[in-house]
Amino acid sequence: MQQPFRLALIAHDQKKDDMVAFARAYESLLAPCSIVATGTTGGLIMEACPSLQITRVKSGPLGGDQQIGALIAEGLIDGLIFFVDPLSPMPHDVDVKALMRLGIVYDIPMALNRATAEVLVQKKGLLRAD
Numbered sequence: 001m002q003q004p005f006r007l008a009l010i011a012h013d014q015k016k017d018d019m020v021a022f023a024r025a026y027e028s029l030l031a032p033c034s035i036v037a038t039g040t041t042g043g044l045i046m047e048a049c050p051s052l053q054i055t056r057v058k059s060g061p062l063g064g065d066q067q068i069g070a071l072i073a074e075g076l077i078d079g080l081i082f083f084v085d086p087l088s089p090m091p092h093d094v095d096v097k098a099l100m101r102l103g104i105v106y107d108i109p110m111a112l113n114r115a116t117a118e119v120l121v122q123k124k125g126l127l128r129a130d
Contacts, residue, residue: 006078008068009037009045010060010099012090015083016041020048022083022114026121027051036071038064065095072102079109081117 007030011019023030023045035054037045042056058064071077080103082096090096103110111117 004032004034006076007033007035008071008077008080008082009035009041009054010065010068010080011038011041011083012060012085012088014085014088016044018114019081019083020044022081022117023049023052026118029121036068036077038068060095061092063095065092065099069095069099069102072099072106072108075106077108079120081111081120083114083117084112
């Protein structure tokens with residue numbers, strides 16, 4: 001039996017509504033995934049998409065980005081969708097950059113905006129079988 005695709009979902013404050021809308025639009029494709037999300041983002045998605053099973057870690061500024069980075073380094077995340085707000089200053093910018101660096105180093109599919117996330121999901125890029 002194939003294990004589910006392990007997907008991390010993160011969104012900056014100004015992008016949380018976009019992430020919720022994305023999750024609603026693709027709920028049926030995301031449902032088979034094992035999803036990990038940062039605290040607030042995960043809570044909002046859980047409310048909007050009851051069929052999704054989500055494990056929540058801490059909020060990004062409180063270490064959630066680092067927790068997801070550790071999961072990537074341990075080989076426990078297969079893909080990352082992170083809706084980044086490039087126009088707002090982030091006090092935890094260093095953590096965000098470290099998370100993106102890990103996604104690159106470990107060569108996992110990583111979408112940083114909705115357009116890319118949609119391409120990955122629609123083409124089943126994130127849901128591929130290895």
